[in-house]
Each structure stands twice: as structure tokens, then as C-alpha cells.
Amino acid sequence: MVNYSGLDSQFIGGQWKKGTGSSTIDLTNPYTQEKIASFQSASVNDVDEAYQAANSTQEKWAGVNAFERSRIINEAARIMEVRRKELVELLIEDGGSTFIKANVEVDFCIAITRHAASFPFHVEATSPPSIVPGKKNKVFRMPLGVVGVIGPFNFPMYLAMRSVAPALAVGNGVVLKPDSQTALSGGTVLGKIFEEAGVPAGVLNVVVPDIGEIGDAFVEHPIPRMISFTGSTGVGRHIGEICGRMIKKVVLELGGNNPFVVLKDADIERAVEGAAFGKYMHSGQICMAVNRIIVHQDIYEEFSNKYVEFTKKIKVGNPSNEDTLIGPLINHKAVGRILGEVEKAKEEGAVVLLEGSVDGNVMSPYILKGTNEMSTAKNEMFGPVVTIIPAASEEEALRIANDTEYGLSGSVHAGTVEKAMAFAQKMETGMVHINDQSVNDEPLVAFGGVKGSGVGRFGGDWSLDEFTTFKWISVQEEKRQYPF
Template identity: 65%
Template sequence: MENYTNLNKQYISGIWREGNGKSLYQNINPYNQEIITDIQMASQQDIDEAYEASKKVQKDWEKVNAFEKSEIMEKAVEIIKKRREEVVELLMLEGGSSFIKANVEVDFCISIIREAASFPMRMGGEMVPSLVPGKENRLFRKPLGVLGVISPFNFPMYLSMRSVAPALAAGNGVVLKPDEQTAMAGGTIIAKIFEEAGLPQGLLNVVIPSIEEVGDGFVDHPIPQMISFTGSTPVGKHIGALCGKNVKKVALELGGNNPLIVLEDADLEKAVNSAIFGKFMHNGQICMAINRIIVHEKIHDEFLEKFIKAAKEIPVGDPFNKKNMIGPLINREAVERILKEIEKAKQQGAKMVLEGKVEGNVMHPTILTSDTNEVSTSKNEMFGPVVTVIPFKTEEEAIEIANDTQYGLSGAIHAGSIEKGVQLGLQLETGMVHVNDQSVNDEPLIAFGGEKQSGVGRFGGRWSLDEFTTYQWISTQDVAREYPF
């Protein structure tokens, strides 16, 4: 199997070419700091051309037979399966993914494209009764037009694909802007896959601009009818404001400060296993990752002892060593940011019970304890292998601590009774709660999204179809209508 080439290029109007931007970006392996490739960044003119190209062919794509659209999606799935080894290697090389995490990400991509393959068959209309005699109401589901998609570095391929595939399948055009740190795994390899699958040229474009040069030009552009953004809450707020100003639809999947509540009657072994995976999967660089573990005071010490022991046993290091479960953080700035948060939390009264050593961009598991939710590491999203364990006395207190955050993305509860877990889950101000599991879950048929400052909108299943389409009402009057004047 041949590897894809030109992954460091822009993909505009079906052509692989250099960007016209002023800067050259060095794409660096986050583990060993070696330069993978250079990318000539895109300019505002490149963004304009990408949107124009997508707009030019979108109406024709909208009219393509549903079975043909679906077949292209199915071909994309087969291509990913055939090229799994290549895709996994790229995710490990560019984003520091472990072998396990990279394969999970590929599986997620396959699942969401399979679901998207059903969308062309679900674009029909419906008839709705009318108040007016002789009137027939028809509602037609239609694509929005052209979308702009902005994706992050942590699950670069999947967090691009979960917008790109459903949007294309519903008849839209797409311009994708991946994070430059994972521009290939989160952007250009997706363009290669759909190009090979037979997607019309120009419908999907990938641009990698320097934000310093283009500013808000990707979001503010007049062509896209919607912006789908996954990333930090501060940037999401800014994008939401821009879309509001321009009356554009927006989907935002933002930050999280996700709690794991462990009740007194929980199975400790299961709770510890859940906590280890939900906190340290991909080094904690997941918006759904556990950020705080809230444990009943009677089992707090026993839980902590088992949790520390399990965390020490996690293999850490080079992601190309398949035994390692934790690789590097995405860059040195992330390491420095987390270390500052830890020092601040210690000054605020938190206690370090497991200090993870730092080797380059690799950070070993770090565990703190605090009597309150007021320390820095529990108030802020760590987005790294750091967790704060907090005791509670009553279930009401546990819920209060869990909800004491601006975020509301995901969460988990371990309880001896499933129904008790569900009832407490309903009291959490989050979009998702997992009972006797951990907070990192995603499925192609489920409404994925958050509350409060964790985002707006839902991804997955019929909710993605709703996000990336609109309805048009057409009525017909079969008999003469009587008007009051």
C-alpha cells in the first residue's frame, strides 16, 4: 500500500498546492521535537478561493442521487480500513497519540462515516396538516449550503470527520481548517480519503492559515452558512459572537471540567479502573477527560491508595512503543501551563500525593488532593495528566461540588445502585453522564454535546443531521381561499 503524498499542502478546488500566506510552519513531532515537514501557510485569498470553490459545486452535489452520495461515504470507510496502518502512524507521529488511542480514533472515524452514509436517504420531506381549508403543508429538509469546520489537535481526525462527513452526506460543501499542529492528521489526510473515494472536486477544501495573518477571515467570510468549531471555550465564545453578528448558524463543542463521583457503596476496583482510563487516556488531552474525582469520605483514603498504585503502573513514553499508554503533551507550552496550575493549587492548599516527572513534553500521571473545589487544578480544565481528588460527606454535597463549574460537558458516577446513579446523574448540569463508567464516551448514534459554557448544539446520529440541514416550508392552496378583506 502506497502512502499518501502532498499531505503538507493546501487542498483548494481539487488541487494540491502551496499556500500563499506569508509564513512557513514547521510541523514538529511532539515527542522527539523532530521536524516532520514544513507547511507554507494559507492566505486570506486562499480561504476566499476555497469557499468560492465549494459554493460553485455545492448545488450540483445537492442534486446528486442519494445512493451515489451514500456510496462515496461507504468507499471512504473502505479506504480508511485499507489505510489504517498509515493513518494510525500519522496520528502517532504528528499528535503524539498512543497506538491504542490512534486506533480508537480511527474506529470513531469509521463509525461516524457509516452513520453519515445513511443521511442522503434521510433528506426527504413530510406532510403536515393545515389550519386553512384546502391548504397542503410540505416541509423539505435541505442542506445549509457551505460550512466552515474548525477542528483541534487532540483527536484531530475524528473531531474533523464528525462534522465533515455528516455535512457532506447531507449535501453541503465544506471548507476545513484543522489545527496547524495536526494539519495532516486532522485535515489533509481527510481530503485525500474523500478524493480517493470520488467526491467531486472543489466540494471539500482544506486550508491551513496562520491566524496571525488572516484573523477572523475564516469565520467572518460571507459564504459559509454555518461554522462548526471544536476547541477552547474562550475561542468558542469569540466565534459564537462573530456568528451571531453575521446571523450564521454555529455548533460549538468546547471545554470541560468533568467530575467522577464515587459513592460510598461503589465497587472500588471498578471505580479506580474507570478513573485511570477516564483521566489518563491520551494524557488527559480530551475535552471529556475526568478533571476532578469526588469521593465519599469513608472510602476516600482506600480509593486514593488504589488509584495512586494504578497510576504508577501506567506505561509512559514514546508513542511508537505500543506498550505505552501515555505519550507526550502536544507542546512545551502545555507542559509549562500545567506546571504553573499545579504550583498555584499547592499554594492554595492542595496536596501532591503523586508527582509525575516531566521528560521533555512527556508528563507522568500527577494526583493532588484538596478538601475543597477551590484550588486551581479543580477549578480549571487541566487538559493534561493531572487530577484532583476531593472528599464529600453527603450526596447533596457531591452534586454541589460537581456542578460548581462554568462547564457542563460530561461526567460519571459510580454507585452500588444503577438507579441511584441515574437519579444523581439527572442532577448534574452536564450534557452527558455515565453511570458505573467514566466520562470519555462517544458514539455515532448519540447526541453528543454540553451545557453551560461547554458548548451549543449536538453531534451524532439524527442530531448531526439536524445541525447540518435546515427546513423549508412550501404550502399549496388547492381551492380558493377566503380572505377577510
């Protein structure tokens, strides 16, 4: 076990210290269920202190030379490269990541941080021409000020980093609140990385509160001009309502009910492999994970049989083993929730094609045949459960795919790219992947959803836009003739 002493503290104003909250937050390894760290929770006063620290240092940080800010962000990426093994072990112990998934997550973190290091050179002014005689315009891209970031438990390090790195790079102050279940890998380790990289004290702060104790204080605090939230749609709606009332900018990356569509002329073996990876990576605990497989009825039986047989070969168990794809769920409450959904689907008429089993927090796959109205198809499973749904035609497959409140990711397999592209353009999702699976993320591409899956985009210049604002300043160089 890695020694986490020193990371089990709040990081506020450049100081590592105990929280002043009334709760103790214990972190446990989801696989072994051993306690690995314990935090004294952050109080409302700690949250306020963190925001005050970010606010008091932000302007000076924004004034740091662009080359120096870029160097510091690149140094954070270098630290992650050097400490890859340590970070992988942390992700395995703190959140139950498999060895495969943890390495992918570290790669994502390094890539998004490297890209963010270019952002300081793009916080610049443009000079649009004016329709007014004698006027010169300047439009300045500027940091927002202070950004509050709320991270989830499933890809804790990356889904925090994709907000923290761009926000810092453009000159914002940041307060990060990780999910308390993964407070090390999603929170304090980022504070340590950027501290060592040279981000000035107070610019980045990490707080680990008990939400039952602080309520909405993190979002409602008057200092942050933006909240970046990744998590469930229900919580996202609540945060969006608060930010709307307080006129704060908000980015919401929420849940998904992602369809994997297999048309009649698809390459079945290729589709089977893609659907398996897209479903079982990190035990299905990914917002982009395949939740429903929609297959043309003429190839349904062949696809289902091959998918079941392929799934039986997938390694389930100890996440530290390099060939394990399915490790533990985050906690036993998640196991109970998913088993309840499976039992409900059975009562609704679902046919079990592969019966899973449970060992501690580890769940082996369940494969069901059903309809889009069944519990496991209507709801995001966030676990190794998938419903395969037959469709009589391409039109019906599209209707089923779009019949959900969510719209994050999806994929379609077809005999020709042209057919798949036409289908993909009609899918109501923010992202579609042709002849691949639904779990994709790249640093230079727009990432985000529609409908109940959120608002805003991460990646490339979309992140630059999300974490900055614009100010128009004009100069009237000649006396203006007013119409009076």
C-alpha cells in the same frame, strides 16, 4: 517515519497547491520533536478561493443521486479501513497519539462516516396537514449550503470527520481548517480520503492558515452559513459572537471540567480503573477527560491509596509502544502551563499524593488532594493531572460536581443503578456515564454539552439536524376565503 509529501499542501478546488500566505507552518512530532512536514500558509485570498469553490460546486453536489452520494461516503470509510495502519502511524507522528488512542480514533472515524452514509436517504420532504381548507404543506429538509469546520489538535481526525462526513453526506460544500499543529491528521489527509472516494473537486476544501495572519476571516467570510467549531471555551465564545452578529448557524463543542463521582457504596476497584482510563487516555488531552474525582469521605483514603498505586503501573513514554497509555503532550508550552497550575495548587494548599515528572513533552501523572477552589480543580488541565476531592455527603458531592462553568461530561459510581441514575439526572452536564468513566462517544448517541461546554449535538439524527435546514412550501389548491 511516514512520507507526507503531497499532504503538506492546501487542497482548494480539487487542486493540491502551496498557500500564498507569508508564513511557514512546521509540524513536529510531539514525542521525538523532529520536523515531519512544512506548509506554506494559506492566505485570506486562499480562504476566499476555498469558500468560492465550495459554493460553486455545492448545488450540483446536493443534486447527486442519494445512492451515489451514500456510495461515495461509504467508500471514504472503506479507504480508512484499508489504510488503518497508515492512519494510526500518522496520528502517532503528527499529534503524539498513543497506539491505543490512535486505533480508537480511527474506529470512531470509520463509525461516524459509515453512519453519515445513511444521511442522503433522509434529506426528504414531509407533508404536515394544514388547518387552512384546500392547502397542502410540504416541509423540505435541505442542505445549509457551505459549512466551515474548525478542528482541534487532540482528536484531530475524528473531531474534524464528525462534522465533515455528515455535512458532505447531506449535500453541503465544506471548507475545513484543522489546527495547524495537526494539519496532516486533522486536515489534508481527510481531503485525500474524500478525493479518492470520489467527492467532486471543489466540494471539500482544506486550508491551513496562520491565524495571526488571517484573523477571523475564516469565520467572517460571507459564504458559509454555518461554522462548526471544536476547541477551547474562550475561542468558542468569540466565534459564537461573530456568528451571532452575522446570523450564521453555529455548533460549538468546547472545554470541560468533568467530575468523576464515587459515592459511599460504590465498587472501589471498578471506580479506580474507570477513573484511571478516563483521566490518562491520550495524556488527559480530551475535552471529556476526568478533571476532578469527588469521593465520599468515608471511602476517600481507600480510594486514593488504590488510585495512586494503580496509576503507578500505567505505562508512560513512547506512544508507538502498544501498551503505552500516556504519551507526549502536544508541545512544551502545554507542559509549562500544566506545571504552573500544579505549583499554584500546591501554594493553595493541595497535598501531593503522587509527584509527576517531565521528560521532554512527556509528563507522568500528578495526583493531588484538594478542594474544588484550587487551580487544578477550577481549570481544565488537559494533561495527566487530577485533583481528588473529599465530599461529606451525596448532596455535597453533587454541589461540588456542578460548581463549575463547564458542563460537558461526567460519571458517577454507586452501589445501585437507581441511586446513580437519580444522581446523574441532577448533574449539570450534557452527558453522564454510570459505573463507567467520562470519555465516551458513539455514532448514534447525542454528543454535546451545556453551560460553557457548548451548544449543539453531534451523533445520530442530531447531526442530521445540525447540518441541514428546513423550507416550508405550501400549495393553495382551492381559492382561499380571506377575512375581508
